[in-house]
Amino acid sequence: MNIATAIAFAGSRLDRADHVRSDPERLAALRANGARLLRLDGLVPTLDEDGALQWGALDEAGEAELVFLGLIDGRGMFAAVPEAGDMAPAYASPNVWPLLGRMSAEDLATYGGARSLVDWHARHRFCGACGAATAVARAGWGRRCPECSSEHFPRTDPVVIMLAEYAGKVLVGRQPRYPARRYSALAGFVELGESVEEAVARELFEEAGVRATQVRYVASQPWPLPLSQLMIGCVAQVESDQLVIDRDELEDVIWVDRDGVRAALANRDEAPFLAPPAYTIANELLSRWARGE
């Protein structure tokens, strides 16, 4: 995959400047010289009239914990940890989705990464090893326990998302919470002790009863809502098109040919389903498959 290939929530202008995180003097100098604070309302972005992320002065953070996001044009960019993290189920952010559609690709990536980081802090103020209150460490890229000295690091969960392919068709499914007619790629968390390929095969079998024989990696995407995930997009060849649908997870699963996928991506009336939004890796998987890539 070409590095420059844009996928939503990747491609921030921020230089993560890893070396600054462990350099208190450099960090203090950045804070004293025109550092900027990402303006968030809780976890919701604050946009100006043009849809650009708003940045304020560091002192707007008050007593909140600060995290160092990185550098833009040599200037230190920070965010503040909100009082509460996101405890809502996936897609339960109705006030965020319309804003995302107004943002540039770069701002979307900057917001997504910042949101994931401050949300993790807000949901992890205590030490998992001993229960004591922890403090920000590594300029926001960790927390340290003053009682037992455990270090804790921001978390992102690997998730596989995939199209099963058989006889010129791909498999898409719908969850009950989806908008009407929406179908998307199947997905699930990679569990401890399994490879990407094993997770793809397990999820396809659990959810749709199909057996994968080959798994091909296609693309990846950082995904911030509600919690930080690394989406790993694949296409899997399967043994047969016979389905056994897990009705606890999925309302329906259908096989769609290239014409059907193209019609869905073009949002045409005769499309067999409503495609997932353009900023999802599921849309990217379908688009590349429709182009024969």
Place this chain on the structure above:
Amino acid sequence: MNIATAIAFAGSRLDRADHVRSDPERLAALRANGARLLRLDGLVPTLDEDGALQWGALDEAGEAELVFLGLIDGRGMFAAVPEAGDMAPAYASPNVWPLLGRMSAEDLATYGGARSLVDWHARHRFCGACGAATAVARAGWGRRCPECSSEHFPRTDPVVIMLAEYAGKVLVGRQPRYPARRYSALAGFVELGESVEEAVARELFEEAGVRATQVRYVASQPWPLPLSQLMIGCVAQVESDQLVIDRDELEDVIWVDRDGVRAALANRDEAPFLAPPAYTIANELLSRWARGE
């Protein structure tokens, strides 16, 4: 990648039987009918004379928390959470490495996944959101806080590991803690808000000063030592062979051609470096590159 392609720590015989985790009756029936307990000494596997994992009766666990690993031949397989998790730095498990070399591929995968799971429990007995003591949930695939109702899930961290490629050579580096002459692929954690491809490019630039232009996914591997990681193996084309080495991370970095990599993999005297062990994905990346895959 073919599902059947063996990579170390993948390919367990365990059926994870996800549906059983949320079915207390089924779980109780499994526990009452010949369930087996993985025998661990802390986090160290217990092997019989043939190098096979030892399994005992469930009551050997005493008062320890139990986790459901899955099914083998329809029988419930469990492990117990040890008193302490692994707080040691990577590779500081001198008593584990020799045992791994004696185990079958299937047992290696079963042990790796079980170790990752019980180690996570041992290091996360308290709620990150409120600090209260938590209890096992979902048959060991989560913990629940009785105070604030937060749910916590076992963690595995995505890590990129990659060979940079330029003009028929690949880049390998050595950390100060490596055995003499050992070089391996560069690697680093995928951070919040970045794709696999961005993480590969960032790590190569941070550690060796080379700019990636294309990133190709090769294979993945679950890795259990010391903590649970999902290794995502890639090869990256870079712009030039000019290096700027991060001496805080790496003692040395060298470019090696195919003959050199082949000599290293064959452990020949004239090899320019000592290859990483056969059970690592770094070895797999080098082997596939040497074969021109």
